[in-house]
Amino acid sequence: xxxxxxxxxxxRDHSVPARIRPRIDEVESSLIREVASRGMDSDDVLALxxxxxNVPTPKFIVDAAKRxxxxxxxxxxxxxxxxxxxxxxxxxxxxxxxxxxxxxRISVTASGMSAITVAMQLLVEPGDNVVITxxxxxxxxxxxxxxxxxxxxxxxxxxxxxxxxxxxRLFDSVDENTRAFFINSPNNPTGWVMPEEQQxxxxxxxxxxxxxxxxxxxxxxxxxxxxxxxSFHTLADPDDPVIIVNSFSKSxxxxxxxxGWMVTPARLGLTIGKLIEYNFSCVATFIxxxxxxxxxxxxxxxxxxxxRYRRGRDVVxxxxxxxxxxxxxxxxxxxxxxxxxxxxxxxxxxxIRLLEEKRVGLAPGAxxxxxxxxxxxxxxxxxxxxxxESLGRIAEFIER
Amino acid sequence: xxxxxxxxxxxRDHSVPARIRPRIDEVESSLIREVASRGMDSDDVLALxxxxxNVPTPKFIVDAAKRxxxxxxxxxxxxxxxxxxxxxxxxxxxxxxxxxxxxxRISVTASGMSAITVAMQLLVEPGDNVVITxxxxxxxxxxxxxxxxxxxxxxxxxxxxxxxxxxxRLFDSVDENTRAFFINSPNNPTGWVMPEEQQxxxxxxxxxxxxxxxxxxxxxxxxxxxxxxxSFHTLADPDDPVIIVNSFSKSxxxxxxxxGWMVTPARLGLTIGKLIEYNFSCVATFIxxxxxxxxxxxxxxxxxxxxRYRRGRDVVxxxxxxxxxxxxxxxxxxxxxxxxxxxxxxxxxxxIRLLEEKRVGLAPGAxxxxxxxxxxxxxxxxxxxxxxESLGRIAEFIER
Numbered sequence: 199x200x201x202x203x204x205x206x207x208x209x210r211d212h213s214v215p216a217r218i219r220p221r222i223d224e225v226e227s228s229l230i231r232e233v234a235s236r237g238m239d240s241d242d243v244l245a246l247x248x249x250x251x252n253v254p255t256p257k258f259i260v261d262a263a264k265r266x267x268x269x270x271x272x273x274x275x276x277x278x279x280x281x282x283x284x285x286x287x288x289x290x291x292x293x294x295x296x297x298x299x300x301x302x303r304i305s306v307t308a309s310g311m312s313a314i315t316v317a318m319q320l321l322v323e324p325g326d327n328v329v330i331t332x333x334x335x336x337x338x339x340x341x342x343x344x345x346x347x348x349x350x351x352x353x354x355x356x357x358x359x360x361x362x363x364x365x366x367r368l369f370d371s372v373d374e375n376t377r378a379f380f381i382n383s384p385n386n387p388t389g390w391v392m393p394e395e396q397q398x399x400x401x402x403x404x405x406x407x408x409x410x411x412x413x414x415x416x417x418x419x420x421x422x423x424x425x426x427x428x429s430f431h432t433l434a435d436p437d438d439p440v441i442i443v444n445s446f447s448k449s450x451x452x453x454x455x456x457x458g459w460m461v462t463p464a465r466l467g468l469t470i471g472k473l474i475e476y477n478f479s480c481v482a483t484f485i486x487x488x489x490x491x492x493x494x495x496x497x498x499x500x501x502x503x504x505x506r507y508r509r510g511r512d513v514v515x516x517x518x519x520x521x522x523x524x525x526x527x528x529x530x531x532x533x534x535x536x537x538x539x540x541x542x543x544x545x546x547x548x549x550i551r552l553l554e555e556k557r558v559g560l561a562p563g564a565x566x567x568x569x570x571x572x573x574x575x576x577x578x579x580x581x582x583x584x585x586x587e588s589l590g591r592i593a594e595f596i597e598r
Numbered sequence: 599x600x601x602x603x604x605x606x607x608x609x610r611d612h613s614v615p616a617r618i619r620p621r622i623d624e625v626e627s628s629l630i631r632e633v634a635s636r637g638m639d640s641d642d643v644l645a646l647x648x649x650x651x652n653v654p655t656p657k658f659i660v661d662a663a664k665r666x667x668x669x670x671x672x673x674x675x676x677x678x679x680x681x682x683x684x685x686x687x688x689x690x691x692x693x694x695x696x697x698x699x700x701x702x703r704i705s706v707t708a709s710g711m712s713a714i715t716v717a718m719q720l721l722v723e724p725g726d727n728v729v730i731t732x733x734x735x736x737x738x739x740x741x742x743x744x745x746x747x748x749x750x751x752x753x754x755x756x757x758x759x760x761x762x763x764x765x766x767r768l769f770d771s772v773d774e775n776t777r778a779f780f781i782n783s784p785n786n787p788t789g790w791v792m793p794e795e796q797q798x799x800x801x802x803x804x805x806x807x808x809x810x811x812x813x814x815x816x817x818x819x820x821x822x823x824x825x826x827x828x829s830f831h832t833l834a835d836p837d838d839p840v841i842i843v844n845s846f847s848k849s850x851x852x853x854x855x856x857x858g859w860m861v862t863p864a865r866l867g868l869t870i871g872k873l874i875e876y877n878f879s880c881v882a883t884f885i886x887x888x889x890x891x892x893x894x895x896x897x898x899x900x901x902x903x904x905x906r907y908r909r910g911r912d913v914v915x916x917x918x919x920x921x922x923x924x925x926x927x928x929x930x931x932x933x934x935x936x937x938x939x940x941x942x943x944x945x946x947x948x949x950i951r952l953l954e955e956k957r958v959g960l961a962p963g964a965x966x967x968x969x970x971x972x973x974x975x976x977x978x979x980x981x982x983x984x985x986x987e988s989l990g991r992i993a994e995f996i997e998r
Contacts, residue, residue: 214808216777216839218869219723227872248674255672264664272655272854274648308708308856312878319744323619324724340876344719346746377616408614439616454672454883456708469618472627476740478712482882483854 225340229565233549237559244588245559247549249335249386251533251579253451253506256499259492266487275480277471279306279459283486287459290493295431302464303436305471306486308478310416310445310458314341314380316473317412317441317460322347322377328412329371330380331363333387333536333566333573338380338414347377353569354390356538360527361390365399372403378410384417384427387536387566387575389529391421394428401433401440410439416458417532419449419500422508427531437463448533449500450492457481457489507533510578510585517589521596533579536563538572539596545571556591625740629965633949637959644988645959647949649735649786651933651979653851653906656899659892666887675880677871679706679859683886687859690893695831702864703836705871706886708878710816710845710858714741714780716873717812717841717860722747722777728812729771730780731763733787733936733966733973738780738814747777753969754790756938760927761790765799772803778810784817784827787936787966787975789929791821794828801833801840810839816858817932819849819900822908827931837863848933849900850892857881857889907933910978910985917989921996933979936963938972939996945971956991 230247237243278284284301292299307313314337322328324346330338332351342349352371354363368379379400383392392400404411413430421427434440445458462470474480511528514535518524526537542548545562553559563573576592578585630647637643678684684701692699707713714737722728724746730738732751742749752771754763768779779800783792792800804811813830821827834840845858862870874880911928914935918924926937942948945962952958963973976992978985 213805216804216808216810218720218866221723222720222869222873225869225872225876227868228875250674254670260667260672263667267660267663270654272660272852274650274853308712308878311876312708315877320618320622323621323746337876340872344873344876346723404616405613408616410616452672453674454880456878456880456882466618468627469622469625472625472740473622473744475628476625476711476737476744477715478708478856478878480854480856482856482885485882 221343221346225343226336228336229546230336230561233546233553233562234559236550237553237557240557243553243557243559244584244591246577246580246588247559247561249534249577250453251448251451251503251507252581253503253579255451255455258495259450259452259488262491263484263488266484271483271487273483275483275486277474277480278304278467279481280483280486283490286490286493291431291461294426295429297431299461300436300464302467303461305460305462305467305474306481306489307458307460307474308481309456310414310443310447311337312478313443313458313460314338314412314414316470316477317443318342318345318347319473320466320469321410325375326377327373327375328378328380329368329376331368331382331385332568333563333570334382335386336565336567338382339567351567351569354385354388356525356527360530361385361388363392363396365396368400369403372407372409376409378412379404380412380414382414384421384531386417386532387534387561387570389527389532389534389536391427391530394433397428397430397433401430401438404439408439410441413440413442415442416445416448418444420504420507420533421531422504422511423530431461437465439463446489446492449503450496451503452492455485455488457485507579509582510580511535513582513585514576514578514589517593521593523596533577535576535578536573537576539574542572545574549574552592552595556595558588558591621743621746625743626736628736629946630736630961633946633953633962634959636950637953637957640957643953643957643959644984644991646977646980646988647959647961649934649977650853651848651851651903651907652981653903653979655851655855658895659850659852659888662891663884663888666884671883671887673883675883675886677874677880678704678867679881680883680886683890686890686893691831691861694826695829697831699861700836700864702867703861705860705862705867705874706881706889707858707860707874708881709856710814710843710847711737712878713843713858713860714738714812714814716870716877717843718742718745718747719873720866720869721810725775726777727773727775728778728780729768729776731768731782731785732968733963733970734782735786736965736967738782739967742780751967751969754785754788756925756927760930761785761788763792763796765796768800769803772807772809776809778812779804780812780814782814784821784931786817786932787934787961787963787970789927789932789934789936791827791930794833797828797830797833801830801838804839808839810841813840813842815842816845816848818844820904820907820933821931822904822911823930831861837865839863846889846892849903850896851903852892855885855888857885907979909982910980911935913982913985914976914978914989917993921993923996933977935976935978936973937976939974942972945974949974952992952995956995958988958991
């Protein structure tokens, strides 16, 4: 060994290949990116494939970050976030949902995604499974796989009255290895919102069976009736086995800032703090300061954003409803039209051809798990001009 | 179940406790924080416990972030980072180490810590082990545990000529379940630097045995001789089983910005991109823009920083060397004095008493794994006045 080492430059024929975790090869890349990569860099594509609004972060939040930079907020912070931000979030949550909220329950994370990663590290390992309502954005499924556990997807279904979940099927899919439900409501991609009565039953099932509930409520503010969607915040006791994940990305147009938060029972605070230390240690300090301003002064912006997205939704719904082969429900929340195209067997192939022939970029339904095939997702957080032009081309392509 | 659910508010006596992953209870919190939590909020404590300089981020980097915010760089980016930053890093690495560097090999992460987390997710699962040189900052050990694998620490030892590693012991600790070495050089806490001859032998062992090398080179620029420490960059071929982790935190005083990077074989790029997508998706966009300026214009700052830390090192070394019960090596790199105190059986207890009686905050050696007991760590990235006053008190405490 030593001789070889000293020579340094000999041929490598005798080397043994170093392998990566076999399971990581099973982690899928996003089919959304697979389609988008064919046209992301082309200026002539009307791109409605990603889950991102077209409204930049408002100036009052940008200014707060710049102020924090000038004030020298550039050093490490507590793992769970700076106290003023956790206090601001506690005030925001209790004001919005009318519930008490202890800052010990709140941890600031490097995005909603990062909160989900921490939750998976906390709860699951090989041999465990997580029951997930689908169709759902692919990341929730893959993060379970990265943790070494098995995702089990129970489909919501599109009927006459829109999307709905059969709770018996959800509960029947639980076995002795189920550690958690993952419920994303309001849902990406369908806009489905779990009704409060169902939330109550799910919560009670979790209490009775010792199963965790991970509630991804990232779209809680992007709703087209009321100020917020039904939330587990209004139902769960502070000690319930519930982890609620949220993000600054959608409500305050801060996708590129990478900050979210999670609410857990207070008894888990120290453990969450440890996991944050060993994942990313803390969120950038000046971004945390901007977060305070977002939650404390952001209500007029959120209201304006929802009105803008509502106009987009209405334009898209009207136009799509007029195409014979299309079926969809009016989205109650989020900023997606998730529509079925009768006779479309392969949504990825369809999306690629739509891109190539009509220069419109949509996400294939197959990206959102097995129940998503047969659908396409269009993000309507775009200008009316872009939406109108895109819909004309989509109609042509489907109807020809 | 349904009856219970509808009532909603019944007593919870029949609930089943939901458990977290048993293994997570074994993940230790940092003993540094355990000591520091007793005095972090007191203004009268001379705090030298954390691994963070006292120099704020230089203005030219802050200004770049503010400019990027004004220019609207607030949307999602590619998982592996924006191309201009990856190009800037490739230029920086090839300029510094005199090696070619392909941007396909570079992924931008949400801190050096986050790069290590991604590396562990990529390489290890339950049943595997990682061989780590110690004493070492606790996070590397715990991140292996979170991935479900076993950390095995091989100690470097303090002799007449400073710290050194017995390579035979390192190689003997490898078994058929060893997936990776984790080598932190320049080392936190000891300042040890692995000599290039040893790096060559380790690399060759990895090639021959199909074992990955995770090289944590976060302190590569904080060296007191030359422009950089010996680096695996100068030895490894692009396809070698080597992952080199680095960070903006130490070289450019950007701890609170949370950005690092990892260099891997190009063939892993897509897989790393997937893992980043499912961990934190990308680093904050305007922070990435500031990173470009840091690596392209930061050399005068780095040189000045090293000179400042060198003065701190010399003050601390002289004073500590004058205390009878103290043994230490002159640190070759990083910004820590890691010194043995003869007769000190419990470094945590000692650090707590030093804090309580003398208001000086040090990190207990026990925080850095079993080989760290009997030592204390002092971060000398502080003003000379603070260092001088602290050392007077430490000497009094040890000598009384």
